[in-house]
Amino acid sequence: MLICSTLHIIDKVVIILTHHYGYLLKVLSGCMKASMDNALASMDLTSAQGHIMGYLAQRSQPPCSRDIEETFHMSHPTVSGLLSRLEKKDFIELRPDETDRRCKRIYVLPKGDELHETMNRVILDNEAQVVAGFSPEERELFTSLLLRAIDNMGASACIRKIKEESDT
Structure with missing residues (x-):
């Protein structure tokens, strides 16, 4: 009887935990990320790299890596790693800013420009699925x-x- 009662309590805890908003949003976010990763795998990109490329495509001026850290709430090492991998794949080029050597400007290369339309389709497909x-x-x-x-x-x-950054 004790085992049955314990299992019933565990079932209730699982039901309660799985209906918390944070958990549900995390599951949805994870599903969307997995779908994006799957769609971008043929282009040798991850969803995080794809989001950065989408952000870069919307910018009229080459941003600094610091802008990506702030926009995506990512740490410096994380952004550095993502940008380094994008640069190795010839999607972007990093150059020091002419006036502020601490800032590395991110320039989208032709291969990265070609990606923009595909990224938009992948994002729209993913959101339509949601x-x-x-x-x-x-x-x-x-x-x-x-x-x-x-x-x-x-x-x-x-x-x-x-929004302000995407409007400029």
Whole structure:
């Protein structure tokens, strides 16, 4: 009887844990990342590298690696590793800034430019998969609720910064 009762409690704990928003968002994020990684594997890219290439394609001026650290909330070593691998694959070139030697400017090479359209398709396909079966109203509500949750967590300033950078 004790084993049965313990298993019942464990089942309840698992159900409770799997219905926490953080857990559900983490599962969704992991599924989206895996889907992106799978779609980008043929181009020898990871989802993180793909996101960086998408960010670079939207910039009118070559950003510094520091900009990527701030935009994606990544550490310097992580960004350095990602950029180094993108450079080895001839997607980008890193050059010192002419006025600030501490800043490495990121220039997209022709191979990286060719990637932009493919990346957009992969991202749109991935997002379409997330909301498959949603009505247009549900899609709008889903987006609205996600943005409100992000705002509730105090991330509105971060989103504004990302939007401002993509608008320039």
